[in-house]
Amino acid sequence: MSKHLAQVRRHIIKNAKYSKRAKRLRIEDTVKVKFTLLSNGKVKNIQVLSGNKHLHKSAIKAVEKASVSFPKVSKSIDIIIPILYKLI
Structure with missing residues (x-):
């Protein structure tokens, strides 16, 4: 799983x-x-739990775009993940 x-x-x-x-x-x-990562590798119910409001759309888009490459899992699971936005 990890x-x-x-x-x-x-x-x-x-x-x-x-x-x-x-x-x-x-x-x-x-x-x-x-x-929620579904067993077929697709995602649903994307929610922003915290972070600056100007970064919310970017974070949702990142999950949506990345989801095409997500692995298949045996059963649907809920995932909470932090996305760090840092200027270089």
């Missing part, structure tokens, strides 16, 4: 992009996202 979680986290981080507004406002934050 192997799957690490894969999910990697794919989400790879797909996390800053919105132009958040970048312009120089916002850095961790957005905590919760979603």
Whole structure:
């Protein structure tokens, strides 16, 4: 299970992009996202639990885009994952 979680986290981080507004406002934050990973690898019920409102859409998009690469699991599971947005 932890192997799957690490894969999910990697794919989400790879797909996390800053919105132009958040970048312009120089916002850095961790957005905590919760979603259900279905046994077929698809996701549903994506919710933002915490983090700056200017990063919410970006976090949801990151999960949606990354979901095409998520592993298949034996049963549906709820996942809560932090996504760190940090300017370089």
